[in-house]
Amino acid sequence: MKKSYLLIVLSIFTLLYSCKKDEKEIAPDVNLAIKADAVEAKVNVKTTFSAGTNNGLPFKHLWKLDGTVVSEAYNYEFTPLKSGTYIIEYTASNTAGSFTHKYTVTVPVPVIETSPNSSKYITTIFEYLPAPGQFINEGIGSPAGAQKIIGDVSKTSLLTLGGFGGYVVFGFDHSVVNNTGNDLAIYGNPIGGNTQWAEPGIVMVSQDVNGNGKPDDEWYELAGSEYSNPLTVKNYEITYVNPKGYANVAWTDNQGGSGTYDINIYHKHNFYPEFAPDQEKLTLKGTLLPSTFGKVGSIFVNTAFDWGYTDSWSIGDDYATKKYNSFDISWAVDKTGKKVELKTIDFVKVYTGQREKGNLIMGEISTEIKGAQDLGIK
Incomplete structure (x- = not known):
């Protein structure tokens, strides 16, 4: 009886260990706040990019702006200082693998629109x-x-x-x-x-x-x-x-x-x-x-x-x-x-x-x- 009980305990422990091991080996399951590939932003206005986990398992974060690392947190706050096209790359990684996503961010030239009161002359x-x-x-x-x-x-x-x-x-x-x-x-x-x-x-x-x-x-x-x-x-x-x-x-x-x-x-x-x-x-x-x-x-x-x-x-x-x-x-x-x-x-x-x-x-x-x-x- 004691021997059978011991075998049951060992089996349960092995099963739990195997589950935990399998969980650790799962590649990042990422939930991006902004899922689109193409994003439009504004000069001097903050756009926040962030990534979370779908299954509760942690992983490392890496954000690059035009090839330069800008953040290793779960988020990156992008405030362009001038118009242009920017590439933001996100990578999530753990021992089991990685996940990447690339954003092409377009920042148009700021435009002051005309109004009925606009002057056609130098101001x-x-x-x-x-x-x-x-x-x-x-x-x-x-x-x-x-x-x-x-x-x-x-x-x-x-x-x-x-x-x-x-x-x-x-x-x-x-x-x-x-x-x-x-x-x-x-x-x-x-x-x-x-x-x-x-x-x-x-x-x-x-x-x-x-x-x-x-x-x-x-x-x-x-x-x-x-x-x-x-x-x-x-x-x-x-x-x-x-x-x-x-x-x-x-x-x-x-x-x-x-x-x-x-x-x-x-x-x-x-x-x-x-x-x-x-x-x-x-x-x-x-x-x-x-x-x-x-x-x-x-x-x-x-x-x-x-x-x-x-x-x-x-x-x-x-x-x-x-x-x-x-x-x-x-x-x-x-x-x-x-x-x-x-x-x-x-x-x-x-x-x-x-x-x-x-x-x-x-x-x-x-x-x-x-x-x-x-x-x-x-």
């Missing part, structure tokens, strides 16, 4: 940093002057950008949509006819991919008619030196060149921007367009390019009819010249595209801007 000047020029440090070449191009362009306000590279950055109260055809109108003060006076400005655009409302993301050039011209210089840099008084402004560039922007008798003050952050020197970068400065008879001219630049009486842009230069966001290219697809943009930068000192009568070539309009809002 914000983010930055104004002109190059040296004859009107700099005067009304139309000052930070206060920059604020005056906000709003309806029927105003007579005008902002000068000085010599090559001088720029202004502005935005609207909404994201500008890339519609079919031209999307932006930018107003300047060029002269047409047989004695043209154009001061071509290059236009760049940017998206608020990090959602912080500041123009600190990648910029794209709207490639105009001269973008592929062999005389156009990409990645050009010029450095101006502050003369700290009424004197010619010296410059050097990254092409081995040097020269001056010369003072004249009509503007007896320092041509270097006295509100620039650096009062010793100023380095500006961009695409350098060929000079079109010359004479028609005894009259000095600076002829316009065909299309794609502001403050330019462009034939291909039909400036004579529209009285503004128009731009298509679809012209955007990155810094390598590769075409990019932008559904919307949030910031616009305009800078003087020619490095031309002109003469003592007309002064330097310096892009002027009166305002801008979103052509998508009628």
